[in-house]
Amino acid sequence: MPDVVVIGAGVVGAACAYYAARAGLEVTVVERGSVASGTTGAGEGNVLVSDKEPGPELDLALLSNVLWRELAELGGFEFEAKGGLVVAETGEVQRALTGLARAQAVEHEVVAPEDLPRYEPHLATGLAGGVFYPQDAQVQPMLAAARLLRHGAPELRTGETVTGFLRSGDRVTGVRTDRAEIPAAAVVNAAGTWAGEIAELAGAPLPILPRRGFVLVTEPLPEPLIRHKVYTAAYVTNVASDSAGLESSAVVEGTPSGTVLIGASRERVGFDRTLSIPVLRALARQAVELFPVLADTRLIRAYCGFRPYCPDHLPVIGPDPRAPGLYHACGHEGAGIGLAPATGHLVARLLTGAETGLDLRPFLPDRFAGETS
Amino acid sequence: MTYDLVVIGGGPAGMAGAAAAALAGLRVALVDGGPRLGGQYFRHPHSAEPLRGRFPRLRAAVAGRATVLARHRVWTVQREDDLLAVHCLAGERDERPRTVRGRRLLIATGAHDRSLPFPGWDLPGVLTAGGAQALLKGDRVVAGRRIVVAGTGPFLLPVASGLAGAGADVAGVYEANRLTGIARRARPAPAKVAEATGYALELLRHRVPFHAGQAVIAAHGDTGLTHVTVARLDRDWRPLATRTVECDTLAVGYGFLPQLDLPVQLGCATRPGVDGSPVVEVDAGLRTSVPGVYAAGEATGVGGADLAEVEGLLAGRTVAMDLGRTARPAPALARRRRRLTAFAEALLRAYPVRDGWRGWLSPGTLVCRCEEVPYARVLEARDLGALDSRAIKLLARPGMGWCQGRVCGYAVACLMGEAPQPPRRPIAQPIRLGDLADQPEETP
Numbered sequence: 001m002p003d004v005v006v007i008g009a010g011v012v013g014a015a016c017a018y019y020a021a022r023a024g025l026e027v028t029v030v031e032r033g034s035v036a037s038g039t040t041g042a043g044e045g046n047v048l049v050s051d052k053e054p055g056p057e058l059d060l061a062l063l064s065n066v067l068w069r070e071l072a073e074l075g076g077f078e079f080e081a082k083g084g085l086v087v088a089e090t091g092e093v094q095r096a097l098t099g100l101a102r103a104q105a106v107e108h109e110v111v112a113p114e115d116l117p118r119y120e121p122h123l124a125t126g127l128a129g130g131v132f133y134p135q136d137a138q139v140q141p142m143l144a145a146a147r148l149l150r151h152g153a154p155e156l157r158t159g160e161t162v163t164g165f166l167r168s169g170d171r172v173t174g175v176r177t178d179r180a181e182i183p184a185a186a187v188v189n190a191a192g193t194w195a196g197e198i199a200e201l202a203g204a205p206l207p208i209l210p211r212r213g214f215v216l217v218t219e220p221l222p223e224p225l226i227r228h229k230v231y232t233a234a235y236v237t238n239v240a241s242d243s244a245g246l247e248s249s250a251v252v253e254g255t256p257s258g259t260v261l262i263g264a265s266r267e268r269v270g271f272d273r274t275l276s277i278p279v280l281r282a283l284a285r286q287a288v289e290l291f292p293v294l295a296d297t298r299l300i301r302a303y304c305g306f307r308p309y310c311p312d313h314l315p316v317i318g319p320d321p322r323a324p325g326l327y328h329a330c331g332h333e334g335a336g337i338g339l340a341p342a343t344g345h346l347v348a349r350l351l352t353g354a355e356t357g358l359d360l361r362p363f364l365p366d367r368f369a370g371e372t373s
Numbered sequence: 374m375t376y377d378l379v380v381i382g383g384g385p386a387g388m389a390g391a392a393a394a395a396l397a398g399l400r401v402a403l404v405d406g407g408p409r410l411g412g413q414y415f416r417h418p419h420s421a422e423p424l425r426g427r428f429p430r431l432r433a434a435v436a437g438r439a440t441v442l443a444r445h446r447v448w449t450v451q452r453e454d455d456l457l458a459v460h461c462l463a464g465e466r467d468e469r470p471r472t473v474r475g476r477r478l479l480i481a482t483g484a485h486d487r488s489l490p491f492p493g494w495d496l497p498g499v500l501t502a503g504g505a506q507a508l509l510k511g512d513r514v515v516a517g518r519r520i521v522v523a524g525t526g527p528f529l530l531p532v533a534s535g536l537a538g539a540g541a542d543v544a545g546v547y548e549a550n551r552l553t554g555i556a557r558r559a560r561p562a563p564a565k566v567a568e569a570t571g572y573a574l575e576l577l578r579h580r581v582p583f584h585a586g587q588a589v590i591a592a593h594g595d596t597g598l599t600h601v602t603v604a605r606l607d608r609d610w611r612p613l614a615t616r617t618v619e620c621d622t623l624a625v626g627y628g629f630l631p632q633l634d635l636p637v638q639l640g641c642a643t644r645p646g647v648d649g650s651p652v653v654e655v656d657a658g659l660r661t662s663v664p665g666v667y668a669a670g671e672a673t674g675v676g677g678a679d680l681a682e683v684e685g686l687l688a689g690r691t692v693a694m695d696l697g698r699t700a701r702p703a704p705a706l707a708r709r710r711r712r713l714t715a716f717a718e719a720l721l722r723a724y725p726v727r728d729g730w731r732g733w734l735s736p737g738t739l740v741c742r743c744e745e746v747p748y749a750r751v752l753e754a755r756d757l758g759a760l761d762s763r764a765i766k767l768l769a770r771p772g773m774g775w776c777q778g779r780v781c782g783y784a785v786a787c788l789m790g791e792a793p794q795p796p797r798r799p800i801a802q803p804i805r806l807g808d809l810a811d812q813p814e815e816t817p
């Protein structure tokens with residue numbers, strides 16, 4: 001009998017399994033599809049500290065940033081510590097950006113307008129400056145998830161769907177799947193955008209909803225034009241927005257395969273995959289506004305995914321008092337890749353009864369008490 | 374201007390559909406990516422058809438009745454309330470975006486070569502069978518080349534006889550299937566028999582040897598092709614004995630895959646065709662599952678030009694009737710479609726792709742040429758927890774490059790032991806970011 005069953009083999013489930021296994025627990029991962037077949041397979045791979053307001057999420061991001069660098073040493077997936085450049089269109093925005101950077105108290109360099117070309121030679125002219133965050137990085141999320149599972153070596157059961165829980169009174173004592181019953185001392189809900197359904201199965205609902213995002217991929221460029229992650233200040237406000245309508249503020253970057261990634265939009269439209277021309281147009285416009293040279297670059301692919309979204313934009317991490325034995329690690333919205341290692345690390349510490357070293361209260365499932373999903 | 378019907382694809386199906394609908398009084402636009410009408414089939418200079426005048430006849434039927442928009446490559450189709458918006462890139466060098474709208478849409482986008490990977494298939498000199506036809510059609514010289522034609526399917530014969538007729542030295546045709554009992558199973562129409570006999574005679578005249586149950590399982594050369602390994606195959610296409618054949622060109626094709634990007638974008642239901650590849654599901658009137666959207670030709674199942682034309686005619690008439698025009702019933706056409714479909718399906722069954730080709734691969738064989746993904750990396754992705762071809766793509770990148778899996782998608786699906794899935798390509802043609810940024814706002 002495993003000590004822990006992790007539901008979901010996305011990047012968050014993989015990180016939970018990895019750290020739990022390293023803490024000496026026997027871990028089984030149950031995944032209804034393939035490794036990374038959920039939202040992780042649609043993620044861009046930003047590991048950002050720059051876009052977080054000061055507070056609990058930034059603390060989580062900073063911890064994660066350190067842990068990603070450690071994990072990268074394991075090898076087998078791309079990790080680029082390339083840094084992020086946030087640019088401002090106007091002087092007023094630039095002042096707000098520098099103010100935010102000071103408040104975040106993370107490593108950064110304020111960049112004067114005339115210095116922008118030193119960072120990004122092809123950047124549009126006429127910008128009012130920017131802030132460079134050296135800690136921002138890029139990871140290939142699918143391979144990273146697969147490799148973490150390989151290194152942690154949990155039992156991996158793909159193509160198997162969790163359909164219910166084993167209970168003893170209130171206590172969760174394992175999961176029931178479409179193939180078997182798997183008793184375990186603890187269960188981790190890392191089902192991403194579908195974590196609300198899992199929570200429902202346990203009779204402990206969570207308000208997790210999909211927030212759609214499109215990513216554009218260009219043809220491979222013969223030589224890299226873009227060195228860092230580059231985005232406008234509008235991104236920071238969009239990430240934290242509550243609007244259901246379309247918001248987009250492109251993060252533009254080059255990848256090792258030569259393609260340019262432009263993403264991502266944010267919309268709450270349920271699980272609808274239909275290509276939206278207004279979304280594509282908005283992303284393309286922003287990319288070309290940032291890098292006019294891209295106007296002649298061809299788009300060859302567009303894809304979308306559904307971020308697991310909570311009303312307060314914070315992930316759910318921690319034990320569920322309504323179902324003792326059940327731990328949540330979900331609802332990371334547009335930052336699950338970035339935040340996965342810290343989440344896995346914290347969940348492993350909770351499972352082994354160790355000190356977490358970080359105030360978990362803002363992330364606990366109890367915070368939704370009184371809400372219905 | 375809004376058309377009653379927009380037809381995508383200027384091959385026999387699309388031309389016939391446009392002509393039939395226009396004859397019934399509809400305002401029709403016929404959109405095609407190529408510089409002129411004809412599609413794949415009528416571009417074959419060596420098929421007997423154009424000489425017999427079917428193409429001129431169809432072209433004449435379309436001309437003056439329908440608006441022909443050549444050099445319009447469709448990158449996406451979208452529903453806009455009651456209309457269907459066909460988003461194109463028009464022109465060659467200075468392409469510009471252009472949207473054509475219609476009350477009805479007929480998708481007749483044909484098929485493309487079905488490829489299987491094998492060691493050396495990325496060498497210069499290795500072409501698809503369809504690519505070899507293009508070589509013939511263009512001004513590129515084939516005379517003097519020493520060419521091997523290989524793969525499976527009835528299309529190999531016209532390719533080989535065309536190449537031989539143009540002066541190439543065709544070293545041999547290698548058909549992987551054994552073709553026992555085809556004539557009995559397919560019960561071909563007399564015209565088909567004559568056509569096939571014509572190719573066979575042409576091959577005989579040029580002393581081109583035809584080998585059934587044999588395949589090219591590897592291509593060799595340093596900078597370009599110098600020779601191939603030919604194998605005698607067992608029933609499952611496992612090599613029994615091999616030998617070397619010298620050549621500088623290899624034309625290889627394993628049948629065709631319907632081009633389904635656009636119907637899938639619109640959400641048209643598909644089903645596995647008799648050869649396992651997905652095809653658009655249509656009713657007897659060629660209506661797809663999506664209201665207002667019709668499909669004809671190879672998109673509904675690979676069946677050749679005759680069937681494509683019949684389906685186009687039927688589809689054009691259905692559209693006219695659905696828009697309130699009167700059209701006399703055409704039981705003869707419907708019967709003809711059933712007969713040709715039965716024949717096409719019998720051929721597809723006679724020329725299957727057998728699993729043994731997987732054994733031709735070595736760990737270093739590229740499965741995806743665009744992203745240079747070797748077979749070993751596919752195996753590794755499977756080992757890491759990928760159950761299906763989509764997961765393989767995410768972990769190992771086959772199908773992520775220029776061709777977006779049009780070349781390798783079928784093979785990767787087979788390697789994963791799954792039936793090929795309908796392609797999800799929301800962007801059917803590369804589009805410049807500048808053009809996308811300039812899309813008009815009113816597009817809903």
Ligand SMILES: Cc1cc2nc3c(=O)[nH]c(=O)nc-3n(C[C@H](O)[C@H](O)[C@H](O)COP(=O)(O)OP(=O)(O)OC[C@H]3O[C@@H](n4cnc5c(N)ncnc54)[C@H](O)[C@@H]3O)c2cc1C
Binds near residue numbers: 041194195306
């Ligand atoms: C377009 C887009 C761009 C993004 N870009 C970034 C970015 O740059 N940086 C970043 O940090 N984040 C980004 N994100 C967000 C990020 O992708 C997610 O936050 C993250 O992938 C969530 O990981 P997860 O493991 O929680 O969920 P998932 O990857 O969705 O994993 C959950 C898994 O659970 C499985 N599952 C569900 N139900 C069951 C069941 N009943 N039984 C068994 N298994 C089940 C699913 O199949 C799935 O594989 C982006 C998201 C989108 C949509």
